Amino acid sequence: MIYVLAILLPPLGLLFNGQPFAALGNVVLLVVCGVLGLLFPGLWLVPSIHAAVSIYMTREDRRHRELVDAIERHGPPPDWRR
Template sequence: MIYILAVFLPPLALLLNGQPFAAVLNLVLLAVCVVLTVLTLFAFPFLLLLPSAHAVIAIAMRRDDRRHREIVDAIERHGPPPGWRR
């Protein structure tokens, strides 16, 4: 669900994901892309995909970091998995 929101409303998706600085950066990126697209008379409409791509990548990276942190915390709390060789 957050990825769909990231495609259509990238700054809001980043805010809801807990990334306020990335949301501000994405809002600036979105404004620049809209201005450049309008100034070039829509010659480069693919520029509007950049903020969405940034949001999707940032959300995916944040989720991966959370997942890795949970795994490391579980290993620290309970020890290595059975059968793990040193």
């Protein structure tokens, strides 16, 4: 659901994902692409793509951090060297 929000309202999707600085940068990107989008219509997609990729990367980073924390707490799985 966050990806739909990121595509339709990119800064709001980034804010809900906990990325306020990326949301602020996305607002600037949205304004620039809005002005230049009159000449190049494909630029309207750039803020949405930025938001979706940023949300994906942040979620992958959180998942990776959780795995590393679990390994540090409990040790590696029993058969991890096969």
